[in-house]
Amino acid sequence: MDALHEQGLRIRDAARVVAQASDETRRAVLVDVAERLRNNTDQILAANALDLAAYTDVGAGRDRLALNEARIAGMADALDQLAQMPDPLYEVVHDDVRPNGLGVQKIRVPLGVIGVVYENRPNVTSDVAGLCVRSGNAAFLRGSSAATHSNTAIVALWHEALAVHGLPIDTVSLVADTSHEAVVRFMQLTDVLDCLIPRGGPNLIRAMREHARVPYVLDGDGNCHVFVDESCDMDMAIRIVRNGKTSRPGVCNATETVLVHRAIADAFLSQLDAALSEVEIRGDAITQSLVSRAVLATEEDYASEYLDLILAVKVVSSIDEAMDHVARFGTGHSEAIVTSDPAHADRWVRTVDAAAVLVNASTRFIDGGELGLGGEVGISTQKLHARGPMGLAELTCLKWVVRGNGQIR
Amino acid sequence: MDALHEQGLRIRDAARVVAQASDETRRAVLVDVAERLRNNTDQILAANALDLAAYTDVGAGRDRLALNEARIAGMADALDQLAQMPDPLYEVVHDDVRPNGLGVQKIRVPLGVIGVVYENRPNVTSDVAGLCVRSGNAAFLRGSSAATHSNTAIVALWHEALAVHGLPIDTVSLVADTSHEAVVRFMQLTDVLDCLIPRGGPNLIRAMREHARVPYVLDGDGNCHVFVDESCDMDMAIRIVRNGKTSRPGVCNATETVLVHRAIADAFLSQLDAALSEVEIRGDAITQSLVSRAVLATEEDYASEYLDLILAVKVVSSIDEAMDHVARFGTGHSEAIVTSDPAHADRWVRTVDAAAVLVNASTRFIDGGELGLGGEVGISTQKLHARGPMGLAELTCLKWVVRGNGQIR
Numbered sequence: 125m126d127a128l129h130e131q132g133l134r135i136r137d138a139a140r141v142v143a144q145a146s147d148e149t150r151r152a153v154l155v156d157v158a159e160r161l162r163n164n165t166d167q168i169l170a171a172n173a174l175d176l177a178a179y180t181d182v183g184a185g186r187d188r189l190a191l192n193e194a195r196i197a198g199m200a201d202a203l204d205q206l207a208q209m210p211d212p213l214y215e216v217v218h219d220d221v222r223p224n225g226l227g228v229q230k231i232r233v234p235l236g237v238i239g240v241v242y243e244n245r246p247n248v249t250s251d252v253a254g255l256c257v258r259s260g261n262a263a264f265l266r267g268s269s270a271a272t273h274s275n276t277a278i279v280a281l282w283h284e285a286l287a288v289h290g291l292p293i294d295t296v297s298l299v300a301d302t303s304h305e306a307v308v309r310f311m312q313l314t315d316v317l318d319c320l321i322p323r324g325g326p327n328l329i330r331a332m333r334e335h336a337r338v339p340y341v342l343d344g345d346g347n348c349h350v351f352v353d354e355s356c357d358m359d360m361a362i363r364i365v366r367n368g369k370t371s372r373p374g375v376c377n378a379t380e381t382v383l384v385h386r387a388i389a390d391a392f393l394s395q396l397d398a399a400l401s402e403v404e405i406r407g408d409a410i411t412q413s414l415v416s417r418a419v420l421a422t423e424e425d426y427a428s429e430y431l432d433l434i435l436a437v438k439v440v441s442s443i444d445e446a447m448d449h450v451a452r453f454g455t456g457h458s459e460a461i462v463t464s465d466p467a468h469a470d471r472w473v474r475t476v477d478a479a480a481v482l483v484n485a486s487t488r489f490i491d492g493g494e495l496g497l498g499g500e501v502g503i504s505t506q507k508l509h510a511r512g513p514m515g516l517a518e519l520t521c522l523k524w525v526v527r528g529n530g531q532i533r
Numbered sequence: 534m535d536a537l538h539e540q541g542l543r544i545r546d547a548a549r550v551v552a553q554a555s556d557e558t559r560r561a562v563l564v565d566v567a568e569r570l571r572n573n574t575d576q577i578l579a580a581n582a583l584d585l586a587a588y589t590d591v592g593a594g595r596d597r598l599a600l601n602e603a604r605i606a607g608m609a610d611a612l613d614q615l616a617q618m619p620d621p622l623y624e625v626v627h628d629d630v631r632p633n634g635l636g637v638q639k640i641r642v643p644l645g646v647i648g649v650v651y652e653n654r655p656n657v658t659s660d661v662a663g664l665c666v667r668s669g670n671a672a673f674l675r676g677s678s679a680a681t682h683s684n685t686a687i688v689a690l691w692h693e694a695l696a697v698h699g700l701p702i703d704t705v706s707l708v709a710d711t712s713h714e715a716v717v718r719f720m721q722l723t724d725v726l727d728c729l730i731p732r733g734g735p736n737l738i739r740a741m742r743e744h745a746r747v748p749y750v751l752d753g754d755g756n757c758h759v760f761v762d763e764s765c766d767m768d769m770a771i772r773i774v775r776n777g778k779t780s781r782p783g784v785c786n787a788t789e790t791v792l793v794h795r796a797i798a799d800a801f802l803s804q805l806d807a808a809l810s811e812v813e814i815r816g817d818a819i820t821q822s823l824v825s826r827a828v829l830a831t832e833e834d835y836a837s838e839y840l841d842l843i844l845a846v847k848v849v850s851s852i853d854e855a856m857d858h859v860a861r862f863g864t865g866h867s868e869a870i871v872t873s874d875p876a877h878a879d880r881w882v883r884t885v886d887a888a889a890v891l892v893n894a895s896t897r898f899i900d901g902g903e904l905g906l907g908g909e910v911g912i913s914t915q916k917l918h919a920r921g922p923m924g925l926a927e928l929t930c931l932k933w934v935v936r937g938n939g940q941i942r
Contacts, residue, residue, distance in 0.1 A: 140860065144884060220905055226894055228904055235916050236886065314742070318916050333723070337742045339917040360939040367941035451549065473934050475553065477645065485635055485937030494942070495637055495933065496629055507644050507727050507930040508748040509918035521916040524904065525882050528894030530769040532776035533903070 128309055131297060132264065132316030135237050138292035139262035139318075143234045147211040149289050154207040154254050156285035158200040161250065164281060165196050171277035172246065179270050184374065189244040189270055199250045199278075202499060206254045209498040212516040213260050227527040232520045234260035236318035239338070240501060241266045241307060243324050246274035253282055253296040255501050259519040262295045264317065266310055269302035311336040321514070323502045341510055341518075343502030345429045346376030346457035348487040351446040351472070352392055353463035354385040360484060361392065361462040362399045365435075367486040368460070369403055374431045376503060377458050377490045381426060381436040383446040389439045390414055400435065407437035426453045443468050447475055454478060456505045458490040458512075479505060479512035537718055540706060541673065541725030544646050547701035548671035552643045556620040558698050563616040563663050565694035567609040570659065573690060574605045580686035581655065588679055593783065598653040598679055608659045608687075611908060615663045618907040621925040622669050636936040641929045643669035645727035648747070649910060650675045650716060652733050655683035662691055662705040664910050668928040671704045673726065675719055678711035720745040730923065732911045750919055750927075752911030754838045755785030755866035757896040760855040760881070761801055762872035763794040769893060770801065770871040771808045774844075776895040777869070778812055783840045785912060786867050786899045790835060790845040792855045798848045799823055809844065816846035835862045852877050856884055863887055865914045867899040867921075888914060888921035 142150075161168070172191040179186055218230035238261050242248045249267055256263035267275045275298055283293040299310055311320060311332060320340040322328045332340055350368055352361045368379025384392050393414040397405070405411070406421040418437065425436045426449070440446045443461075450459050460482035461472040469483045480490040490512060492500025497515025504510045510518035551559075570577070581600040588595055627639035647670050651657045658676055665672035676684045684707055692702040708719055720729060720741065729749040731737045741749055759777055761770045777788025793801050802823040806814070814820065815830040827846065834845045835858070849855045852870075859868050869891035870881040878892045889899040899921060901909025906924025913919045919927035 140886070143886075222903070222905060226898060233886075333746045339915050341917065357939065363939060363941055371942055469936070473936075477549070477552075477642075478932070480933035480935060482935040483937065484939055485935050486941045488942040489635060489935055489937075489940065490933065494631070495935075496631060506748050508750065511930050512933045521920050523887070524889035524899065524921045526889060526891040526894050526898055526904075527878070527882075528892065528898075530766065530772060530893055531898065532772055532895045533780055533897040 126309070128299065128301060128306060129313060129316070131300070132237070132313045134294045135262050135264050135297050136316050138294035139234070139236045141292050142257065142262055142295045143236070143260045145260065145291060147213070149291070150258055150260065151207040153257055153285050153289050153291065154203045156288060157250070157254070157281055158203040158207075160281040160285060161196055161200040161203070161278075165193055168196055168274065168277045169193075171273040174273040175271055185244050185270070189246070189274075191246055191274060195247060199247050202251055203254045206258045206498050206516075209258065209516060212258070212520055217522060224531050225528065226531050229525045230522045231525055232517070233523045235519055235521050237262045237264055237316055238501070238519060239264045239266065239310065239313070239317040239320040241310070241320070241322045241324065241328060242268070244268045244271050246271045246278060248323065249275045249278045249298075250282075251499055252501055253279075255499055255516060255519060257295060259516045261519055262297070264297055264299065266299040266302065266307060272302065307331070308335045311338060314338050319519075321502050341502070341504045341508070341514065342506045344457070344505035345455045346378070346503070346505070347380050347427065347429045347453060347455045348377060348458045348460070349381045349383055349450050349454060350379050350460045350462060350487065351383040351440075351443070351450070352385060352388070353443060353461060353465060353468055354387040355464045355468075356388070356462045357464060358388065358392055358395060362395050364460065364462055364484070364486050365396065366399055368488055369400060369435050370433065371486075371488055373433050376429070377487050378431065379435070379460075379487045380428065380430055381438065381453070383438050383440050383449055386410070386439050386441050393437070396437075402433055404434045405437055406434060408439060410439040411437045429455070443471060447472070450476055450478075456507075457503065458482060458487040460485065460487050479503070535718070537708065537710060537715060538722060538725070540709075541646070541722045543703045544671050544673050544706050545725050547703035548643070548645045550701050551666065551671055551704045552645070552669045554669065554700060556622070558700065559667055559669065560616040562666055562694050562698050562700065563612045565697060566659070566663070566690055567612040567616075569690040569694060570605055570609040570612070570687075574602055577605055577683065577686045578602075580682040583682040584680055594653050594679070598655070598683075600655055600683060604656060608656045611660055612663045615667045615907050615925075618667065618925060621667070621929055626931060633940050634937065635940050638934045639931045640934055641926070642932045644928055644930050646671045646673055646725055647910070647928060648673045648675065648719065648722070648726040648729040650719070650729070650731045650733065650737060651677070653677045653680050655680045655687060657732065658684045658687045658707075659691075660908055661910055662688070664908055664925060664928060666704060668925045670928055671706070673706055673708065675708040675711065675716060681711065716740070717744045720747060723747050728928075730911050750911070750913045750917070750923065751915045753866070753914035754864045755787070755912070755914070756789050756836065756838045756862060756864045757786060757867045757869070758790045758792055758859050758863060759788050759869045759871060759896065760792040760849075760852070760859075761794060761797070762852065762870060762874060762877055763796040764873045764877075765797070765871045766873060767797065767801055767804060771804050773869065773871055773893070773895050774805065775808055777897055778809065778844050779842065780895075780897055782842050785838070786896050787840065788844070788869075788896050789837065789839055790847065790862070792847050792849050792858055795819070795848050795850050802846070805846075811842055813843045814846055815843060817848060819848040820846045838864070852880060856881070859885055859887075865916075866912065867891060867896040869894065869896050888912070
């Protein structure tokens with residue numbers, strides 16, 4: 125047995141303890157860590173400075189790695205907010221008495237040990253630990269090697285708070301070995317991890333599919349569409365597309381493709397041209413005939429999650445053509461319709477197969493905070509267990525409880 | 534693209550259609566197949582006779598492969614019963630209005646394409662198809678090669694009924710190539726299968742962990758325990774252990790180990806000795822001193838799912854020791870306590886980590902039919918998505934529905 129596996133077994137033991145901790149204790153740990161984050165901001169920034177000094181890339185990864193006072197305050201506030209969420213545990217979701225007198229219930233319990241693989245952002249360390257502990261789980265965290273000093277400093281505060289409240293410090297643990305070999309072994313700790321959540325790009329997803337032997341929930345790509353229907357408030361449609369594309373282009377709930385009904389394509393696309401002047405437009409032939417600056421979209425464009433100020437556009441002749449396009453190119457994340465026709469809204473909601481379907485609202489709302497979950501570990505684009513933002517409830521499972529007075533079959 | 538993958542894409546298209554079928558249509562298909570099973574019993578028995586004639590094994594597999602009039606009637610009755618279950622689809626399980634006015638719901642929708650890998654029993658073909666279609670899903674079924682004639686005859690009746698009710702016949706499909714190579718490719722149809730459920734032994738589970746690239750729910754082993762507490766109705770305890778061990782030893786919810794409190798071990802084990810005379814007892818040293826015919830149990834015995842008339846026994850000094858034993862050797866299936874102490878019952882229920890915990894009832898009740906689910910595709914021993922018997926609700930997932938009037942972030 126190697127060190128990683130031994131550490132995993134300690135975390136599994138810790139999970140059995142934290143699962144039995146009271147609501148009050150679990151809340152108190154989060155509030156305590158929030159306080160320690162505020163009181164030890166300088167110490168965390170010093171650790172982060174070591175990471176930044178060793179970091180040679182100049183791209184967006186550097187910004188994601190960097191902490192500052194506001195970001196640390198944000199981490200603390202997120203924990204305070206989670207502490208105030210209602211206890212996700214021990215809810216009775218099914219309650220029945222069978223004809224033979226057996227009482228049958230399903231109750232909500234923690235999953236156990238949650239593994240998370242993520243990239244540079246050190247705030248994820250604290251956010252995920254908060255979601256796990258609030259829901260009675262242990263967190264086994266495999267962060268980026270670039271963030272090791274920052275993550276270690278943050279986890280040290282968690283250990284102090286856990287110890288103060290009588291919980292095992294192993295409840296929140298970092299994978300010490302951040303090599304690629306170790307991440308593969310991490311994905312195969314079948315007697316440790318009850319659920320593994322990868323937060324990362326296509327390479328991580330591919331590695332998960334290839335190597336993972338534990339149950340996992342994929343946080344996949346978001347190729348999100350907005351369908352602008354024939355009958356709609358066109359100013360609203362422009363607002364929703366502009367917000368979906370430009371408010372934060374690099375996130376998975378950003379809008380990537382607009383499908384527009386042929387009947388209003390002329391008016392809508394000329395408004396879009398003006399309203400999204402900073403955005404590159406890639407469209408089909410009709411789009412090109414209406415928006416002179418548009419370049420011709422390929423199949424690959426429609427399949428792309430740009431995560432950039434680029435928008436694919438396609439003119440369609442009906443809601444059915446729009447839904448077929450989404451069925452073909454969508455990644456099961458978030459799909460919106462802008463329409464004034466209630467029957468079309470209902471068809472969209474019922475037919476489109478995605479984690480989230482929206483009517484007359486920006487795709488950017490598909491986020492744990494915006495939906496009222498108090499945070500999220502990731503956004504699931506698969507269908508098993510959790511779909512869409514994974515908050516506290518998604519870190520639990522259900523247990524059957526059967527009470528009898530001697531029944532046999 | 535090979536034939537299996539092409540077939541899969543047709544099934545995926547069928548799944549989009551059946552997902553939109555009305556409750557009435559989905560019920561009607563099941564009732565229709567039930568009728569056809571009753572009217573074509575001879576034809577199915579003739580197909581089954583071909584399978585049996587080619588089958589050379591003499592073990593339990595032959596019995597599992599064999600159909601008769603009663604078994605076919607049972608398949609038909611199961612479908613009629615499923616048809617009468619309430620519609621599992623479109624239930625609103627979460628309903629909220631956010632401060633910005635967005636209406637936020639979670640609704641229950643079909644998973645899509647359910648893959649099932651199973652062994653000889655031809656009745657599974659009809660049972661699983663019934664659960665899938667009732668819940669708006671398509672079923673892609675990989676049965677045993679030994680049952681090919683039987684399965685093909687049963688699926689032919691499904692195709693007739695689906696066509697009569699205007700649904701694509703691909704909604705219920707068999708994997709034609711039942712080779713081992715094809716089953717590995719089946720487990721990797723990532724753009725086809727939304728959920729794969731293996732029903733089989735340790736070899737299949739190992740193959741799944743190794744080769745599956747699609748989301749799956751494991752139907753694993755059941756090493757089920759009964760803890761006989763210090764304070765209990767001893768006659769009830771004997772009844773529950775006897776029922777758990779002997780009523781059907783070969784199934785996963787059979788009792789495999791009895792843990793008995795030291796304070797009552799003497800009286801209880803002498804009653805057990807007499808009441809389970811046909812059962813081999815393997816126990817620890819104390820058990821051996823009380824039951825002269827008991828052989829010494831090894832660690833391996835405590836880890837075994839015997840599926841036979843063999844019972845492991847261990848004397849423990851407390852409920853804590855019992856729970857530690859279950860935590861170490863249990864497989865997360867079904868764990869029972871027999872006790873008259875409500876505080877011990879509550880601790881057991883809250884602390885023991887398994888799909889099902891029982892108080893004063895036989896482990897044999899952990900079954901979809903007994904729990905009121907109307908049937909089951911399998912019994913999940915993992916925690917993600919479904920835990921315990923997988924009925925209609927476990928073949929669905931939740932979709933977020935967000936309705937606004939132009940909200941942006």
